[in-house]
Amino acid sequence: MTTITVTVNGIRYTSEVEPRLLLVHYLREHLNLTGTHIGCDTSQCGACVVHINGVSVKSCTTLAVQCDGAEITTIEGLSSDGQLHPLQEGFWEKHGLQCGFCTPGMIMAAADLLKRNPNPTEEEIRHGLEGNLCRCTGYENIVRAVRYAAEKMAAAQAAD
Amino acid sequence: MTATEMKERLVGRALKRREDPKLITGHGNYLDDIKLPGMLHIALVRSPYAHAKIVSIDASKALAMPGVVAVFTGKDMLDINPMPAAWQAAGVKNYPVPPRALAVDKVALVGDPVAMVVAENRYIARDAADLVEVEYEPLPAVVDARKAVEPGAPQIHEAAPNNIVFEWECGNKDAADAAIASAEVVVKEEIINQRLIPTPMETRGSIARYDPLTGEWTVWMTSQAPHVHRLLLTAFVFGVPETKLRCIAPNVGGGFGQKIFCYNDMAFTMWAARKLGRPVKFVEDRSENYKYSTHGRDHITEAELAGTRDGKITGLRVKTWANIGAYFSTVAAGIPTTLYGRIITGVYKIPAAYVHVTGAYTNTAMVDAYRGAGRPEASYLIERMVDRFAAEIGMDPAEVRRKNFIQPEDFPYDNGLGLLPYDSGNYEPALNKALEIAGYAEFRKQQEELRKQGRYLGIGISSYVEICGIAPSAWMGGQGWGAGLWESANVRVHLTGKVVVTTGSLPHGQGLETTFAQIVADELGVPYEDVEIQWGDTQGTPFGYGTYGSRSLAVGGVAIKRSVDKIKEKARKLAAHLLEANEADIVFENGRAYVKGSPDKGKTIGELAAAAAVAYNLPPGMEPFLDETSYYDPPNCTFPFGTHVSIVEVDPETGHVKLLRYIAVDDCGNQINPLIVEGQIHGGIAQGLAQALYEGAVYNEDGQLLTGTLMDYAVPTAAMVPHIETDHTVTPSPVNPLGVKGAGEAGTIASAQCVMNAIIDALAPFGVKHLQMPATPERIWKAIHGK
Structure with a gap:
């Protein structure tokens, strides 16, 4: 067993974990943050994407012990003060989800994409989300949702 | 509000969904999110062989591991019945061999579970599963449905001689034979509708809890039909009153058919919960889902279409081998019979048609309904054959369609294949609308010009009709369906x-x-x-x-x-x-x-x-x-329809296809929420075009699944799917008071042939008449180069 200290969604946790414990299992089983999902066993689907120190990472291929000292944000920590993140709003407005299983990972990956490229074209969004699979939407409305968020965030920044 | 003020109607409005707030904030409640006090975890020991006798199972090392509670094998569970074979092919003898909770004495596919380890957590369960020693005596395997029913093929089940599940037919054989024998033109093709893996993003699983004081179970399940599962598990598998089981489907992370069926894990979690007196959980990982949960399609078909030189279709004869997989899944036989053969003539008036289907066991994953279920196979077949016929007689494929469409005044329309009459339809306006959006006439000119420059563009048309709102019970009873609808x-x-x-x-x-x-x-x-x-x-x-x-x-x-x-x-x-x-x-x-x-x-x-x-x-x-x-209980099914058009460019050097445009004009009757309808259409199209371009489950001759993970099975990413243009016509259904038809499967039913017809149109200058799916660069390059 190894002791790790991590900050998840602003809360500090110190835990005893097996060295082989995957981050996704740590989040889901130890911290009960079940919004981060597992959709594959080969790191393809991206349902498990979270942010580690502000960067999107697949938590199914990260060991919990690698995150000692890190700041982690999961889908549960994306909205603040009861306000939806513009991406959450975009996915709702544009019907960017159906079954919702891929959605947390998709939103977390898109949040990182918009950080790197605040005004992506349709093609840049499609390529930027290549690490995440959705089987329901055909991606059309996911692209619209990300565009909605980009525009909303740009408008908010212009207003500041 | 005074009495004279009208409340604004919500039907027809694109309201955003009320189910979304919890799903976009990570507060959904999917199966694997559920934890019960004292819950144990199951890991399965699965066969590495496609076909083998189980000689011995030694669990002593696994049982010695701390944290392991029990190891069970199929022989421990002989007190429960196999899974039910609920929908058998109508009017003919079936040889149903459904799976048991765990395999007994022999295995019939790679991934067949032979033992289960129950442990305090999933890591221990998985470790211990590796310590269970199973000795097998491998047997020869067969994976191809047509080869499986040939003499001398490996025999999978004693109860199913020659691996035949059923032999079924519909239509008029004599009339079809005569039409083909006397036709001016006959086109013939072998058409393969490859095996697909449905791939809901959430895999499947079950959690069972048993109360020994009342003898009642609660089972949480990834299910599209919890009431049906309750009935089947109690009345058929366990032989207990229905009232002893409560089934709960929490949020379900996609189904696409794969979660309709009664699976072994529902039974073995119930059995283990009762045996151990503690709740148990089983959740597949993705490679287990790919190996053992149901697949879709997998037809080999020989098709002949007869017609006149001026474009009238006079006959259709179809012989199909439908792969059922290693065991009979819940409604497996209904899909390639009622939902395929009976709608084989699609949107066309074809006076003589005949379909013969052989269902075959093979050493592969079970095949059952996958989005569209039978109708995509039928629609792909007829739409490919119509294009093939149009090319043969040198007529515009849109014109051939117009010439043979069932006309508005023909409804209700009886297609003569044992289906209930098509409720309503008006096919030509949908076709015209799609062609207009595509700029069809302009495109043809541009295509000609570009060919001179060595650029190969193609346009594909797919006009479809499907069967939705499946019922009424009295009719479905006659179709071999074992219940009402x-x-x-x-x-x-x-x-x-x-x-x-x-x-x-x-x-x-x-x-x-x-x-x-x-x-x-x-x-x-x-x-x-x-x-x-x-x-x-x-x-x-x-x-x-x-x-x-x-x-x-x-x-x-x-x-x-x-x-x-x-x-x-x-x-x-x-x-x-x-x-x-x-x-x-x-x-x-x-x-x-x-x-x-x-x-x-x-x-x-x-x-x-x-x-x-x-x-x-x-x-x-x-x-x-x-x-x-x-x-x-409705008086009839409903019959949505539409036309999709796609435009592709093929690079003759590399065989790479670029999907330039995809246009969908669908008619699902009245729309209650157009936002949701459009979303269903988008998703359906992505699955169908993925069949045309990317996806295919591949087994080698020994029955090893070569596309066993998402690394090998090409579920498309956002960059592999084009922008989709949608429009619609509205022809209300007269069957029900809402005038609705259904939209969940239309996109999948229309799209595979839409893209394939475009690719084959692009390749016409190379003399390519047909191409099997998926149209990979390699396959296209070989077709261009005659290899």
């Missing part, structure tokens, strides 16, 4: 005026909570926010056959409407009593009942609900409460 709904208006609807339908992405609430709010005239839709738990919802086959609106939604109608009828009687008027003089609009001519004097539905609930002053003989249930 009605749906039910209960509607209650509580004392506070809040409306609760319970339904046996089960949304898992389709947005039924939103759609159903729109209907109820309009019909009852109450605020949308006051309507709650409850589903998914057999305790608290009336029986339903489940959500699949694009049937939850056309059957389940109509059951809700009929319950609302009964509520209104009772409320009208009560209003007449309270307002001291004749019932005939009561006007009901905008959620308010008033006496004709005196709109100011009335009672809202909330006031009437309160009056009915407190029951101080009811008409003689009236029971308290506004609470009504309906069981709705």
